[in-house]
Amino acid sequence: xxxxxxxxxxxxxxxxxxxxxxxxxxxxxxxxxxxxxxxxxxxxxxxxxxxxxxxxxxxxxxxxxxxxxxxxxxxxxxxxxxxxxxxxxxxxxxxxxxxxxxxxxxxxxxxxxxxxxxxxxxxxxxxxxxxxxxxxxxxxxxxxxxxxxxxxxxxxxxxxxxxxxxxxxxxxxxxxxxxxxxxxxxxxxxxxxxxxxxxxxxxxxxxxxxxxxxxxxxxxxxxxxxxxxxxxxxxxxxxxxxxxxxxxxxxxxxxxxxxxxxxxxxxxxxxxxxxxxxxxxxxxxxxxxxxxxxxxxxxxxxxxxxxxxxxxxxxxxxxxxxx
Numbered sequence: 001x002x003x004x005x006x007x008x009x010x011x012x013x014x015x016x017x018x019x020x021x022x023x024x025x026x027x028x029x030x031x032x033x034x035x036x037x038x039x040x041x042x043x044x045x046x047x048x049x050x051x052x053x054x055x056x057x058x059x060x061x062x063x064x065x066x067x068x069x070x071x072x073x074x075x076x077x078x079x080x081x082x083x084x085x086x087x088x089x090x091x092x093x094x095x096x097x098x099x100x101x102x103x104x105x106x107x108x109x110x111x112x113x114x115x116x117x118x119x120x121x122x123x124x125x126x127x128x129x130x131x132x133x134x135x136x137x138x139x140x141x142x143x144x145x146x147x148x149x150x151x152x153x154x155x156x157x158x159x160x161x162x163x164x165x166x167x168x169x170x171x172x173x174x175x176x177x178x179x180x181x182x183x184x185x186x187x188x189x190x191x192x193x194x195x196x197x198x199x200x201x202x203x204x205x206x207x208x209x210x211x212x213x214x215x216x217x218x219x220x221x222x223x224x225x226x227x228x229x230x231x232x233x234x235x236x237x238x239x240x241x242x243x244x245x246x247x248x249x250x251x252x253x254x255x256x257x258x259x260x261x262x263x264x265x266x267x268x269x270x271x272x273x274x275x276x277x278x279x280x281x282x283x284x285x286x287x288x289x290x291x292x293x294x295x296x297x298x299x300x301x302x303x304x305x306x307x308x309x310x311x312x313x314x315x316x317x318x319x320x321x322x323x
Contacts, residue, residue: 004307006040007098007145007169010137012109013043015101015149020045024055030312031152032101038307039165042097044090046108046133050082061107061116063126070107070132071120080132083108087136097144098169099161100137104150108133111148143229144168156235162306164232167193171228175221183224184209192302196236196244201227238278242268244302245281251297252288 014021016032035041048054057074070079102109110131117123130138137146145165152158167190174182187209194202208224215223249264256264267284270276282303289297297303 004038004166005169005173006038007165008040008042008096009035009099009101009165010042010044010094010097011101012103012106012149013045013048014103017041017043018045020048020054022047022056022058027103027149029149031149031158034310034312035101038310039099042094046083046086046090049090050079050086052079059107060120061114061129061131062120062123063116063118068116068129068132068135073120076120083132084136087133091136091140096172097141098172099145099165100141100147101152102131102134102137102146102148104148106134107131109148110134111138111146145232160232160235162310163193166306167301168228168232171225175225178217178221180209180211180217180220183221187224188296189299190301192244192248192300193305194231195247196240196302197231198234199240199243201231205231238272241278241281242272245271245285248285248289248297248302251294252285252292255292256288 011017011032014025014027015029016026016036019026021027032041047056047059052059052072057072059070059072059079062069062071068080070083071077072079100111102111104110105113105115107114108131111134112130113128114131114134115125116127116129118126129135145161145168147157147161152161171186174186187205191202194205204227205224208220208227211220245268253261264284267276267281271278271281286298286303288294289303
């Protein structure tokens with residue numbers, strides 16, 4: 001069974017960790033609960049850290065000639081500098097980090113869909129943006145796995161977040177150890193996962209690992225990391241998953257009888273028509289890898305890119321709509 005690296009993840013403290021929301025409440029979140037055994041959480045509440053109490057008067061983001069400002073109308077407080085200074089210092093000092101789960105729509109932590117008002121007092125919403133802390137997270141760590149708890153309720157977004165989080169955390173551990181043999185092995189077991197994401201980048205990663213130009217280890221790891229971040233910029237398309245499934249099927253086709261081959265073809269057809277989830281096709285292929293004792297395929301992260309216990313019962317039958 002795959003042993004996963006334990007990623008270090010910054011999380012909004014009001015999500016499962018402390019009653020520090022503006023109204024003094026704590027927010028229960030299933031994804032954060034599920035992740036607790038598998039990640040090292042670093043909880044933070046920027047609003048409390050800059051001196052606002054619990055509970056506290058509402059703060060909002062306002063538009064000042066196109067510049068986002070953080071304001072507390074009840075006390076006529078401009079909190080922009082305090083929040084920006086705190087965010088910059090916290091993120092500069094936090095050390096190695098692998099991902100973020102932040103409170104959605106929060107004027108401090110939100111990463112999108114944060115309401116921006118025309119002015120401090122009663123006024124209309126003129127646009128949406130990121131919160132002030134969330135904005136600095138995106139600027140400094142935009143390549144990492146970053147989501148809010150609202151979007152993580154969507155299966156496809158959550159699966160991508162988990163995959164990116166654990167795959168990149170695993171790479172960063174290898175980079176720290178700096179052994180080319182480990183990178184070669186990492187690339188081999190991620191081959192079909194990477195193929196599902198972006199086949200062209202898989203090829204570039206293979207060329208980097210091949211090191212035909214005899215580059216230094218440091219350059220190899222840096223170039224590989226750069227392409228790895230590009231790989232995860234987009235979610236896999238369902239057509240890519242079909243292509244990967246057909247590649248994997250090729251390992252067994254000569255050993256299968258005609259009915260088994262027909263069944264696989266029918267499963268691909270049903271997946272293409274959204275009648276069965278990707279997990280059904282993957283489970284079939286994995287069962288053949290076990291049956292024929294194909295150790296190379298059983299090590300492929302495509303079948304399990306993150307801890308299996310993170311899959312919720314409600315996730316059963318999902319996983320078709322990659323875009």
